[in-house]
Amino acid sequence: MLTSLRDEILRRNPGEPEFHQAVGEVLDSLTPVLAARPELAEAGLIERLAEPERQIIFRVPWQDDSGAVRVNRGFRVEFNSALGPYKGGLRFHPSLNLGIVKFLGFEQIFKNALTGLGIGGGKGGSDFDPHGRSDAEVMRFCQSFMTELHRHLGEYTDVPAGDIGVGGREIGYLFGQYRRITNRWEAGVLTGKGLGWGGSAVRTEATGYGNVLFTAEMLRKRGEELDGQQVVVSGSGNVAIYTVEKAQALGAHVLTVSDSQGYVVDEKGIDLALLKEIKEVERGRLSSYADRRGPSARYVTGGRVWDVPAEVALPSATQNELDTDDALTLVRNGVKAVSEGANMPTTPGAIRVLQEAGVAFGPGKAANAGGVATSALEMSQNAGRAAWPFDVVERELAGVMRSIHDTAWETAERYGRPGDYVTGANIAGFERVAEAMLAQGLI
Incomplete structure (x- = not known):
């Protein structure tokens, strides 16, 4: 079953080697859980997990400091929302393409599930390169990028964060444009914000x-x-x-x-x-x-x-x-x-x-799930109009990381692969998402 499924995924997603690699690694881990829990092999669960719920590709036009018009490509892949709103970073890097965004989004499903914090998986970004660009150029790019992306976001829908090439500067410009367009102070729509305007301690670290x-x-x-x-x-x-x-x-x-x-x-x-x-x-x-x-x-x-x-x-x-x-x-x-x-x-x-x-x-x-875990903690603080001190957030992060480690260790042991964190993490994440998908029906 898994061999034919892998072949079908390769056929449907040509020219995306990183995505093929990410899916293949998960499929290689699932044989023991599918044998022990046949209900998870049914209902097309794996086929649905490997197909994003939504893929958004858009043009991002902007002007550089010399007045020349530049055009980049923007992406957001909303992969799976069975456990909560899509959650995952934005990457600005010239190498970015749809296959890389899909691999990152697919990984994010299981990573977010392992945190136990009720967030789905997604990822996005652009082939824009911020290196060597002035603050004004980065701002104009971010404003153009968010002008399109904003319609797909929301604290109960899709909550991006930063990734490679997207730090505090970029998150600030993106949030400002979102606020400008929507006329809402919706702090929970982006994470990685500045500490003075809705960000969380420890998110950078x-x-x-x-x-x-x-x-x-x-x-x-x-x-x-x-x-x-x-x-x-x-x-x-x-x-x-x-x-x-x-x-x-x-x-x-x-x-x-x-x-x-x-x-x-x-x-x-x-x-x-x-x-x-x-x-x-x-x-x-x-x-x-x-x-x-x-x-x-x-x-x-x-x-x-x-x-x-x-x-x-x-x-x-x-x-x-x-x-x-x-x-x-x-x-x-x-x-x-x-x-x-x-x-x-x-x-x-x-x-x-x-x-x-x-x-x-x-x-x-x-x-590396600590980043998205702390993003989820930032969302919790935003929902309560609260700001937790550094030591509180760091203590919460340490607890999440211990829990992820122990879950992966114990799951690997349960399925006869002691010490194999790859198998343990893949199966534990898969079980959590698959059970939610089964409960919610064929959607």
């Missing part, structure tokens, strides 16, 4: 913090602590920065960060203040880090960040950045745990290598 907390739980199951471990982190954006921050707070020695041109290795440990200055304030290139840090650091152009020996690896950049050869290198160097801060950064072959070597592997739909 949440994805990175959550992945580190999940990693710590995986190590604890093995009788170890993160304290004292050598860690390699990829990426140097929001997720990577706050992965470094939380790992250092728990006593880990973080050696690396990276960008599209290469990576920094700092034998003294990453200087977080310098990294934030370069990436968050100056919006500069990572290559300047080594020049300003001194002799303990070097910038390696090209190469693979996974070549640096470490006990824990936290891929936090983008999809398929850690391949089979990288996994073999990590295993040779004695890695104990790999946990995904980015969405699907590890290829299927690499996952097999890590699991066969006995490495604890945290899949993104479980390990």
Whole structure:
């Protein structure tokens, strides 16, 4: 059944390799649950899960600072709302296409289900590149983007957040245009807002913090602590920065960060203040880090960040950045745990290598769910006109991440795959969504 279903999904969605990969990984995990619970194999549940409820593609015209007209493409894929309003980020990156948005949205269904917070799955964005653009250009683009997208949004319908290329600046411009068009202060329509106007403490840090907390739980199951471990982190954006921050707070020695041109290795440990200055304030290139840090650091152009020996690896950049050869290198160097801060950064072959070597592997739909969990907490605060202090939100986030870890662990054990977080997360997310879909009928 699953083989023929996979073939049909490939046929119906040509030229979308990332989406094929995401669906394939979930299907590979479902055999034991479908055998044990045949009712979940019926009613076309998997076919419906793999088909978005709605796909929106639109033109985004805008003017650059020279007065030239530019045209980009906007996307929003509203994948599944069985558990609540669609929830998932907006990504602004020149590589974005429909297949990538669909893979992200499909992953989001299960990730959101694992949080237990009553949110459905969706994703969106544009092939617009904000890098090198002025604030005025970014504002004009965001206003044009929201002019179309606003008609599909609402706190009970679809609630976007940020993702790659969409931070506090972009969320501010998007929210302002939504408010302008609708004449409503609907704080719950976007998450990742500024703290002074409806945002939540810890939202900026949440994805990175959550992945580190999940990693710590995986190590604890093995009788170890993160304290004292050598860690390699990829990426140097929001997720990577706050992965470094939380790992250092728990006593880990973080050696690396990276960008599209290469990576920094700092034998003294990453200087977080310098990294934030370069990436968050100056919006500069990572290559300047080594020049300003001194002799303990070097910038390696090209190469693979996974070549640096470490006990824990936290891929936090983008999809398929850690391949089979990288996994073999990590295993040779004695890695104990790999946990995904980015969405699907590890290829299927690499996952097999890590699991066969006995490495604890945290899949993104479980390990990086802290971001969307804190977005849901922001929605709760907005609904109650409340603002919770940092320590309260951080405590809630820690509880959610422990619950996700334990759910994935216990589900894997229940279906005869102890320690397999991929199977545990996929089945647990699937069961929650499938049961809601069954209860609500054929829609």
